[in-house]
Amino acid sequence: MTTKIAIFGVGLIGGSLALCLKGKPGITVVGHAHRPESLKRIEERGVVDAVTLSMEEAAADADFIFLCVPVGLLEDYLQKLTELPLKPGCIVTDVGSTKAAVTACAARISRPGVHFIGGHPMAGSERSGVEAASTLLFENAFYVLTPSPDVPEAAYHRLEQLLTHTKAQIVRVDPVMHDEIVGAISHLPHIIAVALVNQVRDYNDGNGLYRMLAAGGFRDITRIASSDPVIWRDILLSNREVLLGLLKDWNREIEGFISLLEAQNGEGIEVSFQKANQFRSELPERRKGAITSLFDIYIDVPDTPGIIGQIATELGLRHINLSNMQIIESREDVPGVLRLSFRQEGEMERARAHLQSLGHTVYV
Numbered sequence: 513m514t515t516k517i518a519i520f521g522v523g524l525i526g527g528s529l530a531l532c533l534k535g536k537p538g539i540t541v542v543g544h545a546h547r548p549e550s551l552k553r554i555e556e557r558g559v560v561d562a563v564t565l566s567m568e569e570a571a572a573d574a575d576f577i578f579l580c581v582p583v584g585l586l587e588d589y590l591q592k593l594t595e596l597p598l599k600p601g602c603i604v605t606d607v608g609s610t611k612a613a614v615t616a617c618a619a620r621i622s623r624p625g626v627h628f629i630g631g632h633p634m635a636g637s638e639r640s641g642v643e644a645a646s647t648l649l650f651e652n653a654f655y656v657l658t659p660s661p662d663v664p665e666a667a668y669h670r671l672e673q674l675l676t677h678t679k680a681q682i683v684r685v686d687p688v689m690h691d692e693i694v695g696a697i698s699h700l701p702h703i704i705a706v707a708l709v710n711q712v713r714d715y716n717d718g719n720g721l722y723r724m725l726a727a728g729g730f731r732d733i734t735r736i737a738s739s740d741p742v743i744w745r746d747i748l749l750s751n752r753e754v755l756l757g758l759l760k761d762w763n764r765e766i767e768g769f770i771s772l773l774e775a776q777n778g779e780g781i782e783v784s785f786q787k788a789n790q791f792r793s794e795l796p797e798r799r800k801g802a803i804t805s806l807f808d809i810y811i812d813v814p815d816t817p818g819i820i821g822q823i824a825t826e827l828g829l830r831h832i833n834l835s836n837m838q839i840i841e842s843r844e845d846v847p848g849v850l851r852l853s854f855r856q857e858g859e860m861e862r863a864r865a866h867l868q869s870l871g872h873t874v875y876v
């Protein structure tokens with residue numbers, strides 16, 4: 513007997529889930545595309561066993577249905593599913609970045625024999641589309657599930673069991689609490705990154721040096737501002753109430769700094785930095801959280817023409833995916849330091865071993 517998985521919205525997250533499940537014993541993955549161009553891209557990327565433009569065909573006899581579309585479309589998709597014949601016992605889940613609204617909607621339109629369990633794999637990237645999908649995306653990440661009290665334990669465990677293929681760690685959280693916490697650690701930082709980039713963009717209109725000198729650290733801390741505008745528009749609108757409260761608190765934090773600076777209160781500034789430093793040192797070491805960290809290594813590079821290209825080629829020949837590279841120090845009189853960033857720890861380890869075998873000094 514095969515287990516049929518239907519994935520609606522085969523983009524970054526849907527495509528990555530498909531890759532985790534496709535080819536596993538007894539599993540068939542069918543993707544749903546909302547337009548012919550998407551269907552072609554999904555076929556070309558080969559992440560599913562079959563892909564269709566028909567919602568009915570995708571949902572028919574599915575044991576699990578994953579809704580992986582932008583948050584603003586989730587309720588629409590749930591509604592459309594209620595109009596289709598679904599297999600008795602079917603589990604419907606989603607991957608949206610907010611959980612309160614979709615869980616409430618599912619409760620309103622629930623029907624006997626079909627179980628909705630909200631989900632949020634807390635891993636991703638600023639990229640989108642099926643081309644960016646990866647089998648490794650969820651490895652070691654947290655995967656939040658938000659079942660309502662009326663979901664049978666057996667259904668919850670079936671989903672939990674299926675998700676072991678993602679190698680993520682499942683965490684059960686109340687949907688409202690999910691939105692409050694993820695609002696603070698993911699959605700608010702997103703707004704701050706975007707606001708910061710736009711502030712500097714405005715300054716740059718008057719002086720192009722801003723953009724030129726913003727390489728490196730500024731680019732890193734604002735990476736998430738390059739994310740898909742539609743995906744993030746929907747997240748913000750869906751978590752609006754929580755975010756309005758968080759932004760008021762944020763204003764208070766910033767007002768605090770304004771007061772400290774106006775009063776030239778060095779001691780107060782130091783106390784604020786110390787408190788942040790202390791709390792930050794207590795954050796889990798885990799490398800995968802709501803905002804993805806890159807895995808970095810540093811190597812000394814002699815001041816030899818073409819050396820950077822050689823290193824990139826060496827990694828490319830071994831199919832090691834480099835996410836970013838940056839020269840940290842490059843002066844004629846000192847050797848440079850090159851930072852190489854990888855999305856996966858495994859890639860970083862392979863790069864480190866290979867570059868060491870070529871005689872480079874590598875620091876982590």
Ligand SMILES: NC(=O)C1=CN([C@@H]2O[C@H](COP(=O)(O)OP(=O)(O)OC[C@H]3O[C@@H](n4cnc5c(N)ncnc54)[C@H](O)[C@@H]3O)[C@@H](O)[C@H]2O)C=CC1
Nearest residue numbers: 521522523524525546580581582583608609636637640641
């Ligand atoms: N991007 C990320 O890092 C993460 C995203 N999520 C959530 O996952 C869901 C999907 O996000 P991604 O995979 O990043 O986005 P994506 O843009 O890569 O994929 C979205 C998919 O939905 C499809 N879609 C279906 N109907 C659509 C319509 N009418 N308009 C636009 N697209 C339509 C698109 O064709 C595409 O395949 C969102 O709900 C998002 O909040 C959750 C965790 C991480």
Ligand SMILES: O=C(O)C(=O)Cc1ccc(O)cc1
Nearest residue numbers: 609635636637638802803804
């Ligand atoms: O690019 C990053 O680091 C992200 O922040 C990815 C991300 C986007 C949305 C989520 O709900 C969870 C993770």
